[in-house]
Amino acid sequence: MTKPSIPVGIICSQHGPYQAMGREILKSTLMAVDEINNQAEFDFTVTAHVRDPRGVIAEYHTVCDDLIRNVGVEHIIGCYTSASRKQVLPIVERTDRLLWYPARYEGFECSDNVIYVGASPNHNVLPLVRYVLDNLSREIFCVGSNYVWTWETNRVTRELVTASGGRIVAERLLELGESAVGHIVDEIVRRRPPVVFNTLVGSSSYDFIRAFHAATTAAGLDIPMLSCSLCEPELKIVGSASAGCITSSAYFESIRLPENRAFVARWKARYGDDSSPSVDGQSAYVAVYLLARALQRAGASNIGEVRRAAAGFRYNSPQGPVWIDGGNNHCVLTPRLAVSNADGQFDIFWEADAPVKPDPYLTQLDVAVSPARDGASPNAPHLRVVK
Structure with missing residues (x-):
């Protein structure tokens, strides 16, 4: 039949x-x-x-x-x-x-x-920014594509960072598909921010990562790059320059x-x-x-x-x-954090203890960023090392 x-x-x-x-x-x-x-x-x-x-x-x-x-x-x-x-x-x-x-x-x-x-943003943006605030810096340089994904991601990032007493060093935007990334890379090398958050999409991101890696290596700088979208096929496209990117995602091949x-x-x-x-x-x-x-x-x-x-x-x-x-x-979904390696894969170093309910409107955001009495973030994720 x-x-x-x-x-x-x-x-x-x-x-x-x-x-x-x-x-x-x-x-x-x-x-x-x-x-x-x-x-x-x-x-x-x-x-x-x-x-x-x-x-x-x-x-x-x-x-x-x-x-x-x-x-x-x-x-x-x-x-x-x-x-x-x-x-x-x-x-x-x-x-x-x-x-x-x-x-x-x-x-x-x-x-x-x-x-x-x-x-949703509580699955990727929040765990990533909280990790950065707890472990890397309270100052972030943002670069992204000029559309709603970057606008809203930067807005949420700004609220989390400023609530913790930090600041957004800069926000630089490129049109979708734009390959002229040199002026932004030059500014990063000149200003030496502690962290760069990359929300560029597609070929713009690939061009930026390569130029960023070349320029910071030549200048002897070690500036971590953050992403909520970089994935294994893109690591292969970018090549060795993609190693070391801290990425937040619900899925990794590993x-x-x-x-x-x-x-x-x-x-x-x-x-x-x-x-x-x-x-x-x-x-x-x-x-x-x-x-x-x-x-x-x-x-x-x-x-x-x-x-x-x-x-x-x-x-x-x-x-x-x-x-x-x-x-x-x-x-x-289950949020995870990982860092890209030289083999074109991700090494997962944190994941949530259980699947997390979606919060697309971030109704818990005000609670999440309100400083606790001891100065710590009251709802910061428990970091469990994945072996």
Whole structure:
């Protein structure tokens, strides 16, 4: 008996300034689709309808409209940047479709028509900044791409830092895809800030990391770089200059869980031993499985029924236990901190003791940054060394 097929839209740029990450999202998505289509437990198959906006922001709306009007999809997986998500958001809300968004993002959004599978700011920005304040410095130099991800991440960082008595040394922004990074690197070398927080995206970030490494090495400076987005495929793109970056993420290839070891083995069997899954790609993989299991439980593709079936359903994913908080459509995830090494991998040095509930609006932020009587941060994460 032939299983019925459910059309699912996949939107990710295969060209443009962040094509590398778009391709990683597509690879992970198609891998999950193939796995689901070959499993007897599902009484349907998934047909992937892929669209490439080519990194052109306005094209995301166009291809989303095409998928809904001409293909009839009710579920869409994809978008990498918040700028692209905000192009898609109005149309999925107007037509009552569901976007499964895999990327970590800046928070301060909650739509009934979006499942936010990637990290919320309390999963990545807060643990990273708290670690810096406790262990490195109370002064941070920020450089990022000129769009909402950087704006909001810098705002949250500024609130945490100033509440602790520190300061943001500078905020420097570049347009998406901009490669002229020399003036910012020159300023960093001249001012010698204790820490640099990099929220650049795609090729801009790669150019900056290489130039930063060359200039600080030549000047004999040891300035730690921070990131909430750098991942293993990007380490390979950048090369040796990427070593030593302190990164906050819910997923690293080096996670020592049986589910992740099996996932990485399947990944390498499919894409080659020299390849590595990315955090956003792994989240897209998780999104496909969360969707498929919700479809199975709901017995229909109607988004209201699927959303209800998805809420609270626990999935032991490669990154650990994941489930959707039905109150805000964001995922419960386990925050981690790691440092990149010369082998193009990350050495994890901290992870939360248990999965953390998403807090996209940072409702606990005021409490988190209020100084305790002894001057310590009252809600600073307990640092548990991972061996």
